[in-house]
Amino acid sequence: METDRLESSLWVGNKRCRAVLTGWHFNWTEVDKKNRDKKTISVPVAEVVGVEEGRVEILPQKVVVETDKDFTVFYVKRSSSGGSSGLLWRLGRTQFSCLSRVLRDQWTNQLRTVLKTHSPLRPHKLLVFINPFGGKRKGRKIYHSVVAPLFELAGISSHVIVTERANQARDHLLKKDLTGFDGVVCVGGDGMFSEILHGLIGRTQQEAGLCENDPSVTLQPCLLHIGIIPAGSTDCVCYATVGVIDPLTSALHIIIGDSQPLDVCSVHHASALVRYSVSMLGYGFYGDVLTESEKHRWMGPLRYDYSGTMVYLSNRSYAGIVQYLPADPLLSSPRDKTRCLSGCSVCSRSTEKLFHHFSDSSSLYSSHFSQYSSETEGEWMTVEGNFRCVSLTCMSSSCPRSPLGLSPSAHLADGTGDLILVWDTNPLGFLKFLYRHTSTQDQFDLPFVEVHRVKAVRFCLPSGKGEEQYEKTGGSSGGVDEGETKSVETESSNGSQQHLAETGTRGELTNEEKTANPFLCGLCCSKSPALSVWNCDGEILPFTDIFSRIHGQLVHLYARGIEDREALHSCSEECDKCERICILQK
Numbered sequence: 184m185e186t187d188r189l190e191s192s193l194w195v196g197n198k199r200c201r202a203v204l205t206g207w208h209f210n211w212t213e214v215d216k217k218n219r220d221k222k223t224i225s226v227p228v229a230e231v232v233g234v235e236e237g238r239v240e241i242l243p244q245k246v247v248v249e250t251d252k253d254f255t256v257f258y259v260k261r262s263s264s265g266g267s268s269g270l271l272w273r274l275g276r277t278q279f280s281c282l283s284r285v286l287r288d289q290w291t292n293q294l295r296t297v298l299k300t301h302s303p304l305r306p307h308k309l310l311v312f313i314n315p316f317g318g319k320r321k322g323r324k325i326y327h328s329v330v331a332p333l334f335e336l337a338g339i340s341s342h343v344i345v346t347e348r349a350n351q352a353r354d355h356l357l358k359k360d361l362t363g364f365d366g367v368v369c370v371g372g373d374g375m376f377s378e379i380l381h382g383l384i385g386r387t388q389q390e391a392g393l394c395e396n397d398p399s400v401t402l403q404p405c406l407l408h409i410g411i412i413p414a415g416s417t418d419c420v421c422y423a424t425v426g427v428i429d430p431l432t433s434a435l436h437i438i439i440g441d442s443q444p445l446d447v448c449s450v451h452h453a454s455a456l457v458r459y460s461v462s463m464l465g466y467g468f469y470g471d472v473l474t475e476s477e478k479h480r481w482m483g484p485l486r487y488d489y490s491g492t493m494v495y496l497s498n499r500s501y502a503g504i505v506q507y508l509p510a511d512p513l514l515s516s517p518r519d520k521t522r523c524l525s526g527c528s529v530c531s532r533s534t535e536k537l538f539h540h541f542s543d544s545s546s547l548y549s550s551h552f553s554q555y556s557s558e559t560e561g562e563w564m565t566v567e568g569n570f571r572c573v574s575l576t577c578m579s580s581s582c583p584r585s586p587l588g589l590s591p592s593a594h595l596a597d598g599t600g601d602l603i604l605v606w607d608t609n610p611l612g613f614l615k616f617l618y619r620h621t622s623t624q625d626q627f628d629l630p631f632v633e634v635h636r637v638k639a640v641r642f643c644l645p646s647g648k649g650e651e652q653y654e655k656t657g658g659s660s661g662g663v664d665e666g667e668t669k670s671v672e673t674e675s676s677n678g679s680q681q682h683l684a685e686t687g688t689r690g691e692l693t694n695e696e697k698t699a700n701p702f703l704c705g706l707c708c709s710k711s712p713a714l715s716v717w718n719c720d721g722e723i724l725p726f727t728d729i730f731s732r733i734h735g736q737l738v739h740l741y742a743r744g745i746e747d748r749e750a751l752h753s754c755s756e757e758c759d760k761c762e763r764i765c766i767l768q769k
């Protein structure tokens with residue numbers, strides 16, 4: 184007999200229901216006067232948020248009507264999210280009446296017991312950092328009005344720190360006592376998330392006695408989960424892992440203890456760790472946008488639109504040598520048109536690959552060594568030329584500005600990153616590339632764009648040449664247009680060059696184009712600086728030459744990846760198609 188099972192009649196308003204609680208689901212079916220079943224609502228136990236005695240409301244304000252025979256159940260309810268790729272989660276609430284107080288207590292006790300036993304990753308205690316200056320400066324308000332009441336309902340105790348300076352959250356995580364915390368929540372944007380990431384990864388390696396500076400070291404995955412309450416400017420990590428920018432949805436993912444592993448890229452310079460990145464490591468256009476945007480922080484999130492336009496108009500390209508270590512092409516490809524969705528099979532297979540040799544958690548980390556040793560045996564590829572931008576991302580990096588992201592088929596937790604090379608091209612070509620980020624058109628289907636799934640990347644300036652030699656007039660000389668130029672080398676791991684191919688012709692504005700469009704000509708004749716900077720998740724790096732390596736599943740977020748809308752349907756019946764997800768409200 185199932186010990187968790189409880190079944191009885193309950194009333195919802197004046198309607199009688201047959202309610203059943205198993206270890207996995209809480210269902211209630213309305214029955215008519217002739218005892219015939221009508222509508223069933225099924226809530227997975229994993230998605231029950233809280234149970235309260237009496238008739239209770241939480242949002243927008245807590246209202247409790249204490250009664251003897253009533254209880255209220257709060258749970259996750261899905262709703263269509265307009266333009267975003269994911270689903271909005273809302274707080275569902277149903278008030279039940281029982282025939283006796285004894286029965287009511289039986290229901291509330293049993294529900295609380297199954298919640299404990301069937302949702303092991305639900306947090307009990309969280310450390311919360313709020314950046315009061317992120318995005319539209321609404322972090323504090325968002326936390327106190329939306330998130331805190333839900334945490335209280337779910338019985339989560341939280342220690343809240345409103346930051347007073349940059350890097351306060353990182354330093355706290357590196358140095359202070361973290362005993363008893365199950366996770367860390369950041370209320371802010373990608374920059375704030377990055378602080379948490381650095382603090383937690385750094386602390387974990389310190390405690391494990393590992394050296395972060397050595398790129399060959401297998402880093403130890405962090406035990407504390409990270410939750411993100413979006414309150415920033417780009418909010419890319421939240422969007423790419425949840426599918427919507429919505430503090431309530433994110434708070435619910437945290438409460439139910441969802442778990443999403445995430446790849447992290449370490450960036451090194453001259454044998455030292457520089458930073459970690461998850462969303463975007465970008466040189467050229469994205470570096471310049473960040474530099475420009477820092478001057479206009481007062482504009483809030485709009486600073487990126489303004490700076491993006493200004494940098495686009497400055498029409499720059501930069502010389503560089505990019506080397507990359509390709510990932511196994513048999514596992515996946517950045518152009519396979521798949522999307523990494525909740526329960527992604529590519530990421531699951533990667534988990535097995537990353538960790539499968541070892542069954543106990545102590546040896547789980549050493550399996551990373553085998554991953555790295557196979558990397559060192561791989562074949563490095565080299566390309567050299569002028570680039571509009573060079574970007575590396577461990578995930579799609581979708582965000583409201585770009586709903587499918589920098590690399591729409593990238594995976595959150597497959598241990599690889601996507602390297603996007605945009606060769607120099609004419610301004611209209613580059614505009615086409617940028618514009619495609621805002622639509623479903625393939626931004627990689629352009630002759631001056633390449634994308635590679637990689638495990639590691641190196642970038643440096645062409646050797647033996649001073650910076651002044653890259654001071655040049657206009658951004659389009661040396662560019663690649665339709666059917667254009669690139670140099671490709673492959674190199675074995677000992678560094679010897681094996682092959683060099685050079686094809687095509689460089690693309691620049693023709694005289695005809697210049698006559699037809701004097702505006703573009705004027706722009707491209709301005710002096711460009713020789714060097715750009717790296718934009719590393721919204722931070723400017725102080726070095727140009729870098730080595731970067733992807734660490735598979737180094738951290739875990741309170742998220743579950745983007746839920747597949749197609750797999751969900753408008754269903755209020757108990758339904759074996761949905762299994763976990765039965766309440767999709769239109």
Ligand SMILES: CCCCCCCCCCCCC/C=C/[C@@H](O)[C@H](COP(=O)(O)O)NC(=O)CCCCC
Binds near residue numbers: 588
């Ligand atoms: C003609 C339309 C042009 C539209 C171009 C759209 C390209 C958008 C790609 C966005 C990728 C975002 C990757 C995430 C980067 C963030 O880490 C970083 C810091 O965010 P935050 O801490 O919230 O400030 N954001 C950026 O670097 C902004 C890039 C904006 C580029 C236009």
Ligand SMILES: Nc1ncnc2c1ncn2[C@@H]1O[C@H](COP(=O)(O)OP(=O)(O)O)[C@@H](O)[C@H]1O
Binds near residue numbers: 319
């Ligand atoms: N109290 C503070 N004062 C100034 N800067 C801060 C503070 N707290 C955090 N920061 C820094 O602000 C930067 C931007 O924060 P973020 O929350 O990502 O907002 P946005 O998305 O608008 O850039 C982060 O790099 C973070 O280190």
Ligand SMILES: [Ca+2]
Binds near residue numbers: 446576595596597599
């Ligand atoms: Ca990845």
